[in-house]
Amino acid sequence: MAEHDIRELEEELPREEDEQLDEENRLKPEFVDSVIEAVDEGDESRAYELVEPLHPADIADLLELLQPERRHMLAAAITDLMTAEVVSELNDYVRDDMIEALPPEAVAEIAEQLDTDDAVQLIEDLDPAEQRAILAEMEPEDRAAIENALSYPEETAGRLMQRELVAVPEHLTVGDLIDYLRDNDDLPTEFFEVFIVDHRHRPVGSCQLSWILRCPRHIALSDVMLRDQTLIPVDMDQEEVALRFQKYALISAAVVDEGGRLVGQLTVDDIVHIIQEEAGEDALLMSGAGEGDINEPIRDAYWARVRWLVANLGTALIASVIIATFDSAIAQLTALAILMPIVPSLGGNAGTQTMAVTVRAIATNQLTRSNTRRMLGREFRVALLNGATVAVVIGIGVAAVFTPMLGLVIAAAMIINILTAGLAGVAVPVLFDRVGQDPAVASSVFVTMITDSMGFFAFLGLAVASGMVA
Amino acid sequence: MAEHDIRELEEELPREEDEQLDEENRLKPEFVDSVIEAVDEGDESRAYELVEPLHPADIADLLELLQPERRHMLAAAITDLMTAEVVSELNDYVRDDMIEALPPEAVAEIAEQLDTDDAVQLIEDLDPAEQRAILAEMEPEDRAAIENALSYPEETAGRLMQRELVAVPEHLTVGDLIDYLRDNDDLPTEFFEVFIVDHRHRPVGSCQLSWILRCPRHIALSDVMLRDQTLIPVDMDQEEVALRFQKYALISAAVVDEGGRLVGQLTVDDIVHIIQEEAGEDALLMSGAGEGDINEPIRDAYWARVRWLVANLGTALIASVIIATFDSAIAQLTALAILMPIVPSLGGNAGTQTMAVTVRAIATNQLTRSNTRRMLGREFRVALLNGATVAVVIGIGVAAVFTPMLGLVIAAAMIINILTAGLAGVAVPVLFDRVGQDPAVASSVFVTMITDSMGFFAFLGLAVASGMVA
Incomplete structure (x- = not known):
């Protein structure tokens, strides 16, 4: 009995101690290397044997880790393990790359195994001709469901929802x-x-399965159902949907059309990906890295990023023009050239801190028109403390190495620039949000432009005003 | 009948069209203003009347939007609306602020209404004396559950889990x-x-409620249960837990102790907050804004941020030292001072882009030792394209305004620095991750240090090497 128990325990706790996954549940590099070796040697049965015990989510991870050529070779070796679950877990770019390599019939066969939402994801990024070829291979009913989903704009509830759901009339008992x-x-x-x-298929209530299981059979559904449910309009943006799921701690929700009729449901496991993407993308957008997916084709990554670098070049030139107006002062006192990058650098950093906080607060609906003024006041006070601290440190250092007057000048410039950074860090994203732009996208460029310009101008301007140079 | 239908529809779709919420489901500023007015006038019954129709999550949002003094006044006016749901939806800082203002009996009463996980959240940040005072007021059973949860480290499954669950022996039928x-x-x-x-309370399987509802009564649970469930060790870090929930699309999961015994369950609605926090915090950590919560006390925000500003001051001084070694060159040709900030500025931007992509890929387990080399190669190629583009633009511009030689110098320095940025943007966070540090935390400082130093050094150094200055 004791021996039996131990064996059972070992069987039940495999994920913590198996050969393929490390302690953080990632595929071990040695395991990946052995798959690569099998693929490179063309040993398909060895590759199959290695991959077979993996969970579909791990097979998807494995394919993502491989180079495109090896990915296709491995997929060919494990065709019957390439289930719908694997395909739906793949990164968008990797999935598109693999789907494009398959004939339409094969894609149609995979799509038919999937829930509508996953099937839509499978083909939505393909070009219209490819989409048509795949749809033509599908059963009329599945095709109609997918075509209907594709008729809603991208990133709306209509694209994300499953048509599969349980709906019953209100006169039923448990x-x-x-x-x-x-x-x-x-x-x-x-x-x-x-x-x-x-009778018009409009939702009037919902029942958690746990309530149904706990009620006697004779109870009427209308007595146990929750009437005040959260309904999601079919054209609602996915970011909005994700916020509702979080705010009301939803597990699933009914999706309704303009007439209030039930057309689908959303479940939290699909929303979790959206929440993660939407929360994670701000860091990428603020840095100007676009989607920032490591599987994105190089030309897309280049194009997403170079735009912001060229914009940054423009703002850097503004700083150069400001410096140029002070060039005789710099020629007289090269200490100015040596010290001048410090002020904009710290201002940029302080501005980015405030901007990151502001963008996050806007994204989570914590910052609205009701508390913007309070937020500005708060950031002003933090900036004053930060500016004073940094100013004292740099002021004393510069006074000791150069002159006390230069120490005063750089300290004053630092306070001015960090205060400017604090205000710009709140104001720029808030203004973008008010005019309906994503505050994460272009705020960085503007905040940096403001703190760079103010940094050079305050430092060099105060140096001239102090009379230390002509 | 038609009239009845319309009335019913209006009742069922209130959230889209009510007076308190705007189209993005945020409290309308006018509504918040009317509550503030009532609070300021001391009109408690008016305040109550306004707040009463709100969902608990919206009452929590409303309290967060108010200044601390008004928040306490409103809470006093709506005591019986301050339910456990409201308290569990409050931002951590706001909740602590409000809980500290309440007597221990009142907190104990709220805590007893909550699930263990929410009750733990309520008191975990209070100091030990306050915790003891509150626990002393609670029923022995609830107290024991909370004390047990508090015995696990913060941010682990043990803290997050609910003890309330349904567990049955395997010999039962449906x-x-x-x-x-x-x-x-x-x-x-x-x-x-x-x-x-x-019989030792170790999980051997799990049943979704939908399977139970769909099976005839005589079927044995052991025939419908899923044996291969994901078990969460009680000491697993919450970030890890969140990744498992996402990877395996879990709705709930069993939590087991070291002996493999079932001690609690985690449900996705609690994990959603973790996913959102963990994904969103990278932008804040990378910018050096700490937790970056807008309700964080000013002294905490100051302390979180000023450390990074002082660290940044250190890296800016390194750049100044590099500039200082070229001061005679700058004195000879002030064009160098005018142009020199451009190269580090663009390098810093390019480095931040790559770093944001890398940090995100590490956080989502997409970048492991298996594909780090491929990622480095990819980023090198993107950097080469970006560097070449920016170098051509700035090179031609500078050649036209200043001299062709200076155009060549700045173009070459730009390519060198953007390539450096691409490599540092991958290598720095990867190295932090390998030594067990959070790659989002200190990467920015190091990447900026590298791109600043290399930017000034490459530009000024090439200028001297080209022979245009002595």
């Missing part, structure tokens, strides 16, 4: 519902709530 | 389980799966 679920073979495999609809 | 659920009053209100345990 017992009727259980019988319906037992008898009906055409239901989704997994669902978390049952929607109660009126 | 019908036995349904009877057990119907007869037992002591079960959690909401649950998404039932855990099947052996």
Whole structure:
């Protein structure tokens, strides 16, 4: 018995101690290397044997880790492991790359195994001719569902939702519902709530499955259902949808069309990806790295980034023009040239700090018109403290190495620039948001432009005003 | 009938069109202003009337939007609306501020209404004396559950999990389980799966509620249960937990102790907050803004940020030392001073782009030792394209305004620095990750130090080497 128990425990805890995954649940490099070796040697059966025990999500990770050529070779070796789950877990770029390499019939076959939302994701980025070729290979019903989903704009609830759901009329009892679920073979495999609809298919309530299981059979659904459910309009933006799921801690939600009719459902496992993407993309957008996916083709990454570098070149030139107006002062006192990059550098850093906080607060709906003024006041005070601290440090240092007057000048310039950074760090993203632009996208360029210009201008201008140079 | 239908529809779609929320589901500033007015006038019944129709999550948002003094006044006016749901939705800082203002009995009363995980969150940041005072007011059973949770390190599964769950032995049938659920009053209100345990309370399988509802009563649970479930060790870090939930699209998961016994469950609605926080915090960490919560006390925000500003001051001084070694060259040709900030500025921007991509890829387990070399090669090529583009633009411009030789010098320095930025942007966060440090935290300082130093050195050094200055 004891021996049996131990064996059972070992069987039940494989993920923590298996050969393929490290302690952080990533594929071990040695394991990946052995797959690469098998692929390179053309040993398909060895490759299959290695990959076979993996979870679909790990097979997807493995394909992402390989170079494109090896990826295609491995996929060819493990065709029957390339299930719908694997395909739906693949990174967008990797999936598109692999789908383009398959014939339309094969793609159609994979798409038919998937829920509508995953099938849509599979083909939405392909060009229209390819989409048509794949759709032509599908069963009419699946095709209609996908075509309907594709008719909604990208990144809306209509694209994300599953059409598969359980909806019943309100006159049923708990017992009727259980019988319906037992008898009906055409239901989704997994669902978390049952929607109660009126005769026009408009949702009037919802029931968590746990309530249904805990109620006697004779209770009417209308007595246990929750009437005040969160309905998601079919054209709602996915970022908005993600915020609702978070705010109201939803597991699933009904999607309704303009007439209020139930057309689909969203479940939290699909929303989790959106939440992660939307929360993570701000760091990428603020740095000007575009989508910043490591599987993005090089030409896309180049184009996404070079635009911001050229914009940054423009702002750097503004700084150069400011410096140029002080060139005789610099020629007289090269200490100015030596010290002048410090002020804009610190200002840029302080501005980026405030901007990151502001962008995050806007994205999570924590910063609205009601508290913008309070936020500005708060950042002004933080900037005053930061500016004073940095000014004292640099002021004393410069006074000791150069002259006390130069120490005073750089300290004053530092306070001015860090205060400017604090205000710009709040104001720029807030203004972008008010005019309907994503505050994460262009704020950096403007904040840096402001802190660079102010940094050079304040330092060089104060130096001239102090009379230390002509 | 038609009239009835319309009224029903209006009742069911209130969230889209009510007076308190705007189209993005945020509280309208006018509504917030009217609450502030009522609070300022001391009109408690008016304040209550305004707040009463709100969802608990919106009451929490409203409290967050107010200044601390008004927040306390409003809370006093709406005591019986300050339910456990409201408290658990509050921002950490705002909650701590409000909890500290309440007597221990009142906090204990709120804590007893909450699930363990929310109750723990309520008191975990209080100082030990306050914690003890609150725990002393609680029922022994609730107190024991909270004390047990507090015994696990912060940010682990043990802190996040709920002890409330449904676990049954494996010999039951579907019908036995349904009877057990119907007869037992002591079960959690909401649950998404039932855990099947052996006689030592170790999980051997799990059943989604939808499977149970769809099976005939006589089927044995051991025939429908999923044996290969994801088990979460009680000491697993919350970031790791969040990645598992995403990777395997989990709705809930069993938490097990070192002996493999079931001690709690995690549900996705609690994990969603972690996913959002962990994904969003990278932008804040990279900018050196610490937690970057807009409700963080000013002294905490100051301390979090000023450290990085002082570190940045150190790296800016390194740049100054490099400039100082070229001061005679600058005195001879002030064009060098005018142009020199451009090269480090662009390098810093390019480095930040690559770093943001790298940090994101590490955080999502997309970048591992298996593909680091490929990533370096990729970023090198993107940097070469970016560097060449920017170098051509600035080179031609400088050649036209100053001299062709100076155009060549700045173009060459730009390519060198953007390539350096690309390599540093990958290497720095990867190295931090390898030595077990969070790559988002200190990478910025190091990447900026490298691109600043290389920028000034390459530009001024090439200028001297070209012979245009002595």
